[in-house]
Structure formats: C-alpha cells, structure tokens
Amino acid sequence: MCDEQDLFGRQLPLTNGPANSRVRPAIVTIGRRRRCQRCQQWLLPTDCLPNQAWYCRQCLQLGRLTSHHKLYTIPEPNRFAPVAAPILTWLGKLSPMQGTAATGILDLVRQQRHQLLWAVTGAGKTEIVYPALAWALAQHWRVAWVSPRVDVCLELAPRLQQAFCHVPQALLHGKQTRPYHYRQLTLCTTHQLLRFQSAFDWIIVDEVDAFPLATSPLLQTAIATAQKPTGSHLYLTATPGEQLQRQVRQKKLAVTYLPLRYHGVLLPQIEVRLIWRWRERLTKGRLAPRLIRQLQDYRQRGQRFLLFVPHVLDLKPVAQALQRAGVTGGITVHAADGERAAKVQAMRDRTIPFLITTTILERGVTFPDIAVVVLGGDDAVFSTAALVQIAGRVGRHQDFPTGEVTVYCHSQSRRVRLAQRMIAQLNRQGKRLGGRRQ
Amino acid sequence: MSKCLLCHQPLRPPMTLAQFWCWQPLPVPVVCQRCIQQFDRISATHCPQCGRQQTKMTVCHDCDRWGDQRLQNHAVYTYNEAMKAYMQQYKFQGDYALRQVMMAPLQQALMRETYDVLVPIPVNQETWQARGFNQVTGWLRNQPFQQVLLVTADHKEQPQSAKTRQQRLLTQQPFSLAPNAARVLAGKQILLLDDVYTTGRTLRHAATQIYLGGAKAVTSLTLAR
Ligand SMILES: [Zn+2]
Numbered sequence: 001m002c003d004e005q006d007l008f009g010r011q012l013p014l015t016n017g018p019a020n021s022r023v024r025p026a027i028v029t030i031g032r033r034r035r036c037q038r039c040q041q042w043l044l045p046t047d048c049l050p051n052q053a054w055y056c057r058q059c060l061q062l063g064r065l066t067s068h069h070k071l072y073t074i075p076e077p078n079r080f081a082p083v084a085a086p087i088l089t090w091l092g093k094l095s096p097m098q099g100t101a102a103t104g105i106l107d108l109v110r111q112q113r114h115q116l117l118w119a120v121t122g123a124g125k126t127e128i129v130y131p132a133l134a135w136a137l138a139q140h141w142r143v144a145w146v147s148p149r150v151d152v153c154l155e156l157a158p159r160l161q162q163a164f165c166h167v168p169q170a171l172l173h174g175k176q177t178r179p180y181h182y183r184q185l186t187l188c189t190t191h192q193l194l195r196f197q198s199a200f201d202w203i204i205v206d207e208v209d210a211f212p213l214a215t216s217p218l219l220q221t222a223i224a225t226a227q228k229p230t231g232s233h234l235y236l237t238a239t240p241g242e243q244l245q246r247q248v249r250q251k252k253l254a255v256t257y258l259p260l261r262y263h264g265v266l267l268p269q270i271e272v273r274l275i276w277r278w279r280e281r282l283t284k285g286r287l288a289p290r291l292i293r294q295l296q297d298y299r300q301r302g303q304r305f306l307l308f309v310p311h312v313l314d315l316k317p318v319a320q321a322l323q324r325a326g327v328t329g330g331i332t333v334h335a336a337d338g339e340r341a342a343k344v345q346a347m348r349d350r351t352i353p354f355l356i357t358t359t360i361l362e363r364g365v366t367f368p369d370i371a372v373v374v375l376g377g378d379d380a381v382f383s384t385a386a387l388v389q390i391a392g393r394v395g396r397h398q399d400f401p402t403g404e405v406t407v408y409c410h411s412q413s414r415r416v417r418l419a420q421r422m423i424a425q426l427n428r429q430g431k432r433l434g435g436r437r438q
Numbered sequence: 439m440s441k442c443l444l445c446h447q448p449l450r451p452p453m454t455l456a457q458f459w460c461w462q463p464l465p466v467p468v469v470c471q472r473c474i475q476q477f478d479r480i481s482a483t484h485c486p487q488c489g490r491q492q493t494k495m496t497v498c499h500d501c502d503r504w505g506d507q508r509l510q511n512h513a514v515y516t517y518n519e520a521m522k523a524y525m526q527q528y529k530f531q532g533d534y535a536l537r538q539v540m541m542a543p544l545q546q547a548l549m550r551e552t553y554d555v556l557v558p559i560p561v562n563q564e565t566w567q568a569r570g571f572n573q574v575t576g577w578l579r580n581q582p583f584q585q586v587l588l589v590t591a592d593h594k595e596q597p598q599s600a601k602t603r604q605q606r607l608l609t610q611q612p613f614s615l616a617p618n619a620a621r622v623l624a625g626k627q628i629l630l631l632d633d634v635y636t637t638g639r640t641l642r643h644a645a646t647q648i649y650l651g652g653a654k655a656v657t658s659l660t661l662a663r
C-alpha cells in the first residue's frame with residue numbers, strides 16, 4: 001500500500017490504492033492500436049507477451065507497464081505547509097541586467113504564459129529565475145525544476161537547497177535510492193516527469209536543448225502531462241534549437257533575452273584554423289605543427305586549457321602525440337570515465353594544466369581563466385549548439401572575462417559557421433546593452 | 439529505417455551485390471555491429487564440463503568440486519558486462535523484444551549440438567505471470583522443443599533475505615517430470631537449454647530428472663557462462 005500523499009499528482013501502477021484515488025488502465029486500445037497512458041506513445045503490433053499482455057517499450061526504464069496494470073492518481077491538492085519567510089534565502093545580488101530579465105520572467109509567470117529564457121553561457125541564468133520561483137512558491141504553487149541531464153540536476157540540487165533553505169525539496173533521478181516524498185519543489189530529470197499527472201503549476205526546464213529533449217517526443221509528452229492544465233513552463237537555454245526559435249517566432253513562447261554575461265564582457269568569438277587531413281597525420285602519431293605551437297605556448301605562459309576531441313577513441317592517440325611533442329602534464333577524461341569527477345576536480349584545483357576531453361564537458365563545468373581548443377570541430381558530433389556551449393566555457397569568471405577559443409578543422413563546416421554567427425548575433429545585441437570587448 | 443534494439447542507432451543493413459543477385463532472403467539485423475561485438479564469444483578452449491572460457495581444455499576448479507556429478511555444458515558467450523546489462527533489460531526489466539538479439543546466435547549454437555530432443559529450463563508459475571514469458575523459449579524461433587520439466591519448488595531468483603532457507607531449498611530437487619515425459623525421453627539424447635550457467639546446480643537437478651525419465655544421454659547449452 002502507499003501513502004495518500006505519494007499519489008498527489010502522480011500516476012503510479014499499483015494493485016490497489018486509497019479510496020479517493022482515481023484508476024485507469026495503463027494501456028488502452030484505440031481502434032486497432034494500443035497506447036501507453038503513462039508516456040502516451042503507441043505500441044507496436046509486436047509488443048505483445050506470450051501471456052497475452054501488451055507492454056510499453058518506450059517508458060520501460062521506469063518499470064515495465066503492461067495491459068494488466070492500472071494507473072492510480074489523486075488530483076494535486078497543493079497541500080503544503082506555509083514556508084517560513086523569507087522564501088528566498090540566497091544572499092547574492094543580481095546585476096542590473098540580470099534584474100531586468102528576472103522581472104521579465106516574473107511578469108510572464110504571473111500571466112501563466114509559456115516562456116523561454118535565452119541567456120548566453122555564463123549569464124547566471126539559474127539565479128535569474130530565483131525571484132519568479134520565490135513568487136511561485138509563495139502562491140502555494142507546486143513547482144518542478146527539470147533537466148534532460150542528470151548531472152545538471154545533481155549540480156543544481158545543493159544550490160537550490162541553499163537558495164530556498166526553508167522549502168522542502170525532492171530530488172528524483174534514475175539512480176536515486178532515497179524514497180519519494182511529496183514536496184512543493186521537485187528537482188528531477190525530465191524522464192521522472194512521466195510518473196506525474198497534472199501535478200505542477202510551473203515547470204522549469206533547464207538546458208532544454210541538451211540531448212535528448214529536442215529530439216524526443218516522449219519527453220515533450222512528459223512535460224505536457226506533468227503540468228496542470230492551468231500550468232505553464234519556462235525553458236532555459238543558451239543555444240535554442242530551430243524548433244524553439246520557431247515557437248518564439250510563432251508567439252507560442254514568450255521570450256526573455258539576456259545576450260550579455262553578468263560581468264558585461266562580450267562572448268569570445270571562435271577562431272577557425274584549417275589543418276588538412278589531421279586525422280591521417282594522427283594515425284602516424286603526429287599533430288599539426290600549428291596546434292603543437294599553440295599548446296606549447298599555452299604551457300609556457302601557464303595558460304590552462306581544455307582540448308576537445310570528437311571521439312573517445314581519439315583521446316589516447318592525441319595524448320600520445322602531445323606527449324611526444326613535449327606538451328606534457330595533461331590527462332584525458334570522457335563521459336563514461338570512472339574517475340571523471342576526480343579528474344575534473346583536479347583541473348579545478350589547478351593540480352593539472354590541461355584536460356583532453358570529449359563533448360561531455362561542454363555544459364555545466366566551469367573553470368576560471370581557461371582557453372579552449374577544439375580538434376576536428378567539423379566532425380558531426382559537434383553540433384552548432386555544442387560548439388557555442390564549448391566556446392562558452394571561456395571567460396566566465398569576473399576576474400578573467402576574456403580568453404581564446406580556437407577550432408581546428410579539416411575543412412570549412414556549416415555547423416562551425418552557424419556557431420560563429422550565433423555568437424556574433426548575441427554579441428551585437430550585447431553591445432547595444434553596453435557590452436565591452438574586454 | 440529500423441533501429442538497433444540495444445543502442446537505438448539507425449541500422450544500415452549490410453547488403454552485398456552477391457546477395458542481391460542470388461535472391462536470397464536477407465537476414466534482417468536487429469542490432470548494430472558495435473553492440474553485438476560487445477558480447478564475448480567463448481572460443482574452442484573451454485572447460486569441458488561447464489563450458490567456461492579458459493586457456494586450457496582441463497576441468498575447471500568449480501567443476502572439480504562437483505566431483506562425479508558430471509555435466510557437459512556448452513556456453514555461447516561469457517557473462518561479461520554487456521551480457522549482464524542485456525540480461526538485466528531482457529529478463530528483469532521484461533523487455534521481451536530483446537529476445538530477437540540472441541535468436542540468431544543461439545540458432546547457430548543449436549546447429550552445432552547433437553541431440554534428439556531440446557528441453558528448455560522452465561520458469562515457475564509466479565515468474566511466468568509476472569514476467570509474461572519464459573526467457574529461454576523466447577530465444578527460440580522455429581526450433582521444436584519439449585516442455586517436459588515442471589517447477590515444483592522455487593529454484594532461483596530468491597531475495598537475499600531468504601538465504602538460509604534458499605540454501606536448504608537449493609539442495610532440494612526443484613523439478614518434476616510432466617506426464618508425457620517418459621514417452622518423450624525414453625532412449626533419447628537430450629539437450630537442456632538455459633540462460634546463464636552460474637553454479638551449475640539448476641542444470642544438474644534438471645539432468646537428474648531427465649535421466650530418471652529414461653533419457654540415454656543429457657548435455658546442456660547456455661547462452662552465457
Ligand atoms: Zn509507456
């Protein structure tokens with residue numbers, strides 16, 4: 001049996017629920033097809049088990065739903081204890097520009113409009129949302145802060161805990177071992193939203209363009225289902241994809257721009273350098289002399305840097321080639337690296353001078369006073385959004401607001417050009433707001 | 439375009455010109471090359487009893503301890519990380535569609551075995567109801583088999599808390615013979631089929647019953663060891 005509170009605004013497969021819960025079948029037949037009621041995806045004609053039950057493959061990670069299951073829910077009652085004042089316990093201060101954006105967001109939330117905050121990398125977009133979130137919590141709204149990426153959630157959890165220290169919060173993700181609790185503020189991965197139904201008055205979707213929300217109808221359904229019919233959502237991004245930009249043009253999404261970083265210095269622009277057939281050269285254990293010279297220069301000046309490569313398999317040969325050329329002291333790290341956290345920490349602690357890495361470090365990881373070099377920027381793994389994010393690692397700190405971003409390519413690439421164009425466009429807008437070159 | 443069942447990347451079916459002209463039915467791939475290569479095939483040098491991958495063809499330490507309770511098992515793959523993840527999703531999450539991943543490799547392995555009758559290890563009624571399928575027969579395409587074993591006691595998948603009781607139960611014979619068993623088994627060479635060889639206890643219990651049913655010889659095949 002489960003506690004009544006556990007069902008508020010949720011949709012859970014149970015064998016029986018409290019008397020006031022509502023029940024519906026987990027899989028329904030519509031015409032000749034079957035549809036999962038948790039994730040709203042259609043089943044295939046082959047998704048039938050030998051015991052005659054139908055099952056949904058799309059939301060399997062949350063525990064298999066079959067046509068033998070029923071989903072239980074209790075309509076969200078917003079039954080929260082009043083929060084002790086002040087709701088917002090964050091001690092920082094917003095810059096005038098951040099303040100303007102924060103007010104814009106608050107106005108739109110009051111009107112319950114769907115909206116997008118398009119803020120450059122390093123604009124401090126989390127803090128910009130705080131005033132609106134404090135207002136929403138004061139209205140007894142139930143709020144979810146979600147991201148497609150679990151690392152974004154994990155990084156955010158302690159910050160939200162500090163900024164709203166009197167507000168009970170829940171953190172949900174696939175590897176969470178702590179039991180679920182009914183809380184006014186829920187921080188979770190977008191996947192976890194599939195366990196909710198008409199629960200949230202407001203959903204904040206962080207890094208909305210990050211894999212895999214953009215391409216996943218399932219996750220868009222999750223947001224729509226978890227949100228109350230009267231509810232609204234806020235997308236946060238530095239690099240909105242084509243789909244979001246279209247919704248803005250069609251006025252389906254209200255937008256707040258923040259084209260300038262909090263320290264007022266413009267974004268570093270990408271410098272492209274062509275190195276012909278670098279990959280063939282690498283199979284012979286060598287790298288382009290221009291690249292070597294640049295990195296040697298960084299090492300001599302004590303300039304710390306991140307070197308991005310397209311694939312995990314490129315890490316080792318590049319590291320060896322650098323070693324041979326006398327560029328030493330760096331280490332490699334990638335997404336599935338068991339020591340990833342420790343290596344990133346070593347870079348933060350300045351015990352190592354550079355990291356060779358794959359795109360996984362593009363978001364959320366910040367180091368003050370860093371230069372960025374991309375090898376093979378024309379490779380398809382580097383989307384325009386990823387390149388803008390990678391460039392956005394540079395110059396984020398108040399004391400080091402500038403820096404170099406160099407992208408080495410075999411040939412000119414559309415994605416790289418679009419990334420340069422997006423940065424230039426943001427900088428033009430930033431300049432109008434008084435942005436400086438340095 | 440169809441996608442790889444394991445990594446969801448689009449599949450590009452390899453088609454050669456020869457296949458095209460020969461008008462052969464194309465094998466429809468369900469997993470990509472990269473994913474299938476994660477599974478580690480057991481080579482010709484393995485333990486002659488349990489089938490585990492070794493550098494020598496001698497009886498391994500584990501099998502030694504079984505004494506004269508001999509068994510002759512072959513296994514297709516080692517139980518590595520990829521196999522563990524696969525079994526997790528297929529068997530425990532219950533993603534029945536993943537049976538297709540192992541259909542072709544198992545079919546090839548079955549063709550290399552000599553036997554008269556194929557007997558899959560059954561799952562108990564409770565598991566069958568909850569899972570909705572038997573993970574072993576799920577891998578069979580058109581190969582005929584005989585379900586002559588019945589589960590009388592729970593023989594695996596018990597919670598850790600029931601450890602002492604489990605140990606007691608495991609020494610107890612979990613299988614019985616179906617009513618038609620004697621007719622099917624008499625004088626025949628039987629091949630038992632199971633998912634993973636872990637301790638060998640399940641297969642040995644099954645083999646004991648099959649011999650009691652009048653079989654001439656019993657060997658076994660598992661997907662993993
Ligand atoms: Zn589903």
Ligand SMILES: [Zn+2]
Binds near residue numbers: 442443444447471
């Ligand atoms: Zn694959």
Ligand SMILES: [Zn+2]
Binds near residue numbers: 499
């Ligand atoms: Zn052995």
